[in-house]
Amino acid sequence: MTPLAAAAEGVQIGTGEAVAFWILGPIALAGALGMVLSRNAVHSALWLVNTMLALGVFYVVQGAPFLGAVQIIVYTGAIMILFLFVLMLVGRESSDSVVETLRGQRVAAIVLGIGFAGLVGAGVARAAEGAVVRGLGEDAGGEGNIHAIAELLFTRYLLAFEVTSALLITAAVGAMVLAHVEREPGERRTQKELSRARFLDGDHPQTLPGPGVYARGNSIALPGRLPDGTQSRLSLATGVEAQQVDELAPTGSLGIEREGLPHAGGTDAALGTADRGEDTPR
Amino acid sequence: MSPLAAADSPTLADFGSDPWWIVLIKVVGVFVVLVLMTLFAIVFERKVVARMQQRIGPNRVGPRGSLQSLADGLKLAFKEDIMPALADRPVYFLAPVIATIPAFLAFSVIPLGPTVSIFGERTPLQLTDAPIGVLVVLACSAMGVYGIVLGGWASGSTYPLLGGLRSAAQMVSYEIAMGLSIVAVFLYAGTMSTSEIVAAQADGIPLFGGAVTGPSWFAVLLPVSFVIYVTAVVGETNRAPFDLPEAESELVGGFHTEYSSLKFALFFLAEYVNMVTVSALAATLFLGGWRAPWPLSEWDGANSGWWPLLWFFGKVIVALFVFIWLRGTLPRLRYDQFMRFGWKVLVPTALVWILAVATMRTVARESGADVGEVAVFVGVPLALLVVAGLLIASRASNRDTRLAARAAAAGSTTPTVPEVLPPAGKQRPAAGGFPVPPMDLVVPPSPRLGRREPVGAGAPSPQEDADV
Numbered sequence: 001m002t003p004l005a006a007a008a009e010g011v012q013i014g015t016g017e018a019v020a021f022w023i024l025g026p027i028a029l030a031g032a033l034g035m036v037l038s039r040n041a042v043h044s045a046l047w048l049v050n051t052m053l054a055l056g057v058f059y060v061v062q063g064a065p066f067l068g069a070v071q072i073i074v075y076t077g078a079i080m081i082l083f084l085f086v087l088m089l090v091g092r093e094s095s096d097s098v099v100e101t102l103r104g105q106r107v108a109a110i111v112l113g114i115g116f117a118g119l120v121g122a123g124v125a126r127a128a129e130g131a132v133v134r135g136l137g138e139d140a141g142g143e144g145n146i147h148a149i150a151e152l153l154f155t156r157y158l159l160a161f162e163v164t165s166a167l168l169i170t171a172a173v174g175a176m177v178l179a180h181v182e183r184e185p186g187e188r189r190t191q192k193e194l195s196r197a198r199f200l201d202g203d204h205p206q207t208l209p210g211p212g213v214y215a216r217g218n219s220i221a222l223p224g225r226l227p228d229g230t231q232s233r234l235s236l237a238t239g240v241e242a243q244q245v246d247e248l249a250p251t252g253s254l255g256i257e258r259e260g261l262p263h264a265g266g267t268d269a270a271l272g273t274a275d276r277g278e279d280t281p282r
Numbered sequence: 283m284s285p286l287a288a289a290d291s292p293t294l295a296d297f298g299s300d301p302w303w304i305v306l307i308k309v310v311g312v313f314v315v316l317v318l319m320t321l322f323a324i325v326f327e328r329k330v331v332a333r334m335q336q337r338i339g340p341n342r343v344g345p346r347g348s349l350q351s352l353a354d355g356l357k358l359a360f361k362e363d364i365m366p367a368l369a370d371r372p373v374y375f376l377a378p379v380i381a382t383i384p385a386f387l388a389f390s391v392i393p394l395g396p397t398v399s400i401f402g403e404r405t406p407l408q409l410t411d412a413p414i415g416v417l418v419v420l421a422c423s424a425m426g427v428y429g430i431v432l433g434g435w436a437s438g439s440t441y442p443l444l445g446g447l448r449s450a451a452q453m454v455s456y457e458i459a460m461g462l463s464i465v466a467v468f469l470y471a472g473t474m475s476t477s478e479i480v481a482a483q484a485d486g487i488p489l490f491g492g493a494v495t496g497p498s499w500f501a502v503l504l505p506v507s508f509v510i511y512v513t514a515v516v517g518e519t520n521r522a523p524f525d526l527p528e529a530e531s532e533l534v535g536g537f538h539t540e541y542s543s544l545k546f547a548l549f550f551l552a553e554y555v556n557m558v559t560v561s562a563l564a565a566t567l568f569l570g571g572w573r574a575p576w577p578l579s580e581w582d583g584a585n586s587g588w589w590p591l592l593w594f595f596g597k598v599i600v601a602l603f604v605f606i607w608l609r610g611t612l613p614r615l616r617y618d619q620f621m622r623f624g625w626k627v628l629v630p631t632a633l634v635w636i637l638a639v640a641t642m643r644t645v646a647r648e649s650g651a652d653v654g655e656v657a658v659f660v661g662v663p664l665a666l667l668v669v670a671g672l673l674i675a676s677r678a679s680n681r682d683t684r685l686a687a688r689a690a691a692a693g694s695t696t697p698t699v700p701e702v703l704p705p706a707g708k709q710r711p712a713a714g715g716f717p718v719p720p721m722d723l724v725v726p727p728s729p730r731l732g733r734r735e736p737v738g739a740g741a742p743s744p745q746e747d748a749d750v
Contacts, residue, residue, distance in 0.1 A: 042435060046373070049428070056421075069417035073461075077424025078454055081431065085450045088435045088443065145413055146474060191616075 013133055020061045028054035041087045045080060052076045066145050209235040291481045292397050292406035294413060300405050307400065308409045312389050319598070320554040324351035326599075327606045334610040355547060363543040368438030377436055378541065378548035381429020385555040388422035391415040392562045393477045395572045395590040407572070407591070408477060415476040416468075419563055420461055423518060426556060427453040430520070430527060433549065434537035445536030448617065449520060449527035455624045456517035456524075462632035463510035466639045467500050467567050480571030484585075497576070501568035503657065505665075506635040508568045510628055512604070515560040517624065520553065522609035526617050561601035562594075569597045638664070 031051030035044045052075050059068035100106060153161050189197070199205045209224045209232050224235030300308075325340065325348055332339025340347035365374065395407030412418060427450060434446015468474055471482035483498045501508040517524040528536030538549045565571060572590035573579065583589065615623070646656040677684075 040370075042370075042373070042432075046432070053425075065412055065414045066417070069414045069421050072421040073417065073424050077421065077427065077457070081424075081427055081450050081454055084428075084431055084435075085447065088431070088447060088450075 017061055020057070024054045024057055024061075028058070041090060042084065045083050045087055049076055049080050052080065064145060066149055204234070291484065292393070292408065292411075292477050293481070294411060294475050294478065296397065296406050297408075297411045297477075301403065304400060304403055304405050305409075308405075309390075312409050313386065315394075316386055316389055316555050316558060317551075319558045320551055321351045321355070323554050323558060323602055324354070325349075326602065327609070330603065330606045331610045334607075358547045358550075359544055361543040363545065364540070366438055366540045369540065370436040370438065373432050373436035375545075377429050377433035378545045378552070379429070380432065381426055381552040382548045382555070384422035384425040384429075385552040385559065388419045388559045389555070389562065391418045391476050392559070392566055393480050393571055394594055395588065396586055398588060406477065411475050411477045414474050416464060416474050416479070416563070416567070419559065420457070420464075423453075423460075423556070423560075424457060426552065427457075429549070429552065430537050433541065434527075437537075437540035439540055441533045441535070442537050442539045445527040445529075445533045445539070448533075449537060451621065452520070452524070452526060452624075453518055455621060456514045456628075459510055459624055459628035459632055460514035460518055462629065462636065463507045463514060464567060465632075465636050466504045466507040469636070469639055469643060470500060470503060476566050476571075480566055480573065483570045484573060499568060499570045504568070504635075504639065506631065507639075508564075510632050510635070511564060511568065514624075514628060515564070516605065516608060517620070519556045519560055519605075521557065521605055523612035523614050524620060525614060526620060529614055531614075557602065557605055558598065561598045561605070564601050565594060565597035569601075 028051045031047045031049075031054060034047035035051065038044050038047060053072060056068045056071035056076065059065070059071055209226075221236075221240050223231040223233065226232050328350065329339040329347070340350035343349045343353045365371065390409040391411055393406070393408040393411070397404055397406050399405075430449045430453070431446045434442040434444075434449065437443070467479065471479045473479060473482070479500075483500060485498060497503075520527050526536075527533075528538065530536075533539070538546055541549060572585075572594040574581070574584035574590070574593045578584045578593065584593070642656050642660060645660075
């Protein structure tokens with residue numbers, strides 16, 4: 001059989017592959033649309049993850065399992081996670097603004113987008129029309145997949161492979177240089193030195209008392225109380241204005257002196273021991 | 283693969299031809315096994331940690347407390363499901379699901395045993411296998427990160443966000459070390475399919491012209507890979523001492539602080555299923571998979587039929603025990619130390635190791651020597667050299683501490699290292715920067731010793747006592 005005849009014969013697409021395509025196609029497309037349309041940046045990233053996952057499964061279905069796995073591990077698992085990492089730091093409330101800065105921008109974008117999709121789609125459809133499905137063949141697809149890729153990478157495409165890795169390493173080194181902070185050795189104090197310094201200098205080697213510890217409220221603006229009942233200024237957070245403590249009535253009081261105030265009734269009312277006072281009015 | 287191992291040992295060609303009901307049985311079986319292993323692992327962990335801490339551990343529910351995790355799981359299901367007001371609802375709901383599904387999915391490529399007969403059908407005891415088998419596990423663990431990261435983000439609260447950020451950085455970093463540690467196994471086995479990696483460890487490697495067979499487990503042949511894998515998966519599964527995404531003392535509950543009820547249970551389930559999966563992968567890649575360990579493997583029937591399930595789960599439980607042992611022993615690392623360890627120790631070591639393994643393979647092939655001889659004559663001396671170098675280096679780097687310890691043992695109270703800061707302001711009795719309790723305390727009178735003389739002021743302090 002001549003190569004031409006083999007090419008003309010082609011390969012039948014199996015039912016499983018067709019079913020997988022028609023399920024995954026809409027999912028991938030929905031992911032792409034959702035990525036463009038959602039206002040929240042993290043939601044956009046998630047839609048993109050969805051599309052990438054679908055692509056990975058496509059590769060596996062089409063007999064390139066290694067490519068599929070790499071797509072999922074590298075793009076979905078590492079790169080998109082780093083994207084998310086950055087987006088999470090931006091803050092949850094930062095959704096896209098819907099105010100148009102350029103008039104008619106959105107309509108123009110939609111029209112141009114649909115037009116571009118139509119052009120590319122039509123072009124690809126015309127080019128692929130009448131093309132014969134050949135598949136990857138026994139050597140390149142399926143079980144020989146990894147060996148075939150390895151052989152090509154380390155023979156025919158060795159130079160391109162090495163140049164790409166050199167490029168990536170240069171980029172990584174460049175990023176590190178840009179983010180590097182010059183420090184003299186010994187300028188930054190170690191944990192041991194910091195710990196020593198804390199005990200040698202200053203009056204509080206331990207952690208500062210927390211606000212609201214022994215306090216009569218749980219606001220951070222209320223100072224904590226020391227065991228002798230005095231208020232601890234140290235417990236107040238910097239930047240928060242201290243508030244006057246709203247004192248509860250002393251034990252045994254009926255709370256009459258606090259009529260109209262919040263938590264009137266005093267401790268005894270709260271504890272249910274108030275009726276003790278009725279027999280012996282003070 | 284040698285013909286000896288081929289008897290019951292499945293190859294890639296054996297997969298993909300099962301009838302649907304066998305596939306269904308296997309799917310349900312994997313699910314049930316994972317859930318049961320989770321229930322077992324929780325009780326096992328609590329019991330082992332309790333024993334390590336001189337406690338008894340759970341002992342109320344079921345015989346000797348063995349049903350405790352079942353009771354806890356049921357209780358968890360009936361708890362109130364809380365949706366925080368600031369939560370991002372769809373993502374908050376999806377996160378535990380995303381965490382759980384890949385955890386279960388990864389187990390599908392783990393070989394549990396040889397080809398067996400299920401209702402007359404010959405089929406391998408493994409849900410499926412692919413030429414890229416191990417990569418499926420890596421891909422699933424990469425997906426599992428999303429669950430934790432998104433759970434942390436969607437909760438709309440600070441601590442979960444910090445936990446989510448930590449886990450994103452941590453799991454991506456440690457996945458690199460984990461992937462690199464497996465590369466040497468691929469080189470030796472010549473395949474990425476899990477069933478064939480098990481088969482590659484079937485027969486001992488012949489040494490000295492076949493007179494002696496050495497161990498063929500990759501844990502023995504590739505010890506550095508094994509150590510790196512074990513370290514990396516502890517970070518990958520967020521287990522102590524690398525449990526920084528949920529460090530209780532720093533982040534309350536970390537990424538799952540705001541979760542309750544079944545959603546929390548799903549996170550919990552995912553963590554334990556991941557632990558079981560990486561333990562199973564460790565057994566598969568490094569400990570000979572379902573094949574019987576040496577003294578047992580002398581018995582002919584050990585590697586056929588359903589017996590291998592026993593060896594396999596034995597290995598998994600040993601690996602789980604190591605996880606628990608680490609948790610019971612080691613304190614949690616500081617975050618920067620942890621990341622430095624991953625990037626500056628694990629990854630470079632793994633890269634150098636891969637280089638060494640590849641070189642040895644090539645040398646062995648070019649010179650015609652067999653693998654075992656190269657390992658014995660080149661690998662062992664090299665390993666001894668490296669270990670000696672590491673010992674000397676660690677001794678040198680600990681020199682100051684050792685000298686200070688010796689001086690302190692001899693009664694010195696002055697530190698050998700000069701102070702960083704001169705004592706500023708009011709002088710405090712801080713001996714070399716370490717806290718000193720007030721030396722003039724007196725014991726207050728005990729109310730129970732009413733009639734007796736209070737031990738109080740004037741009593742000589744123990745310090746003076748000793749001097750007299």
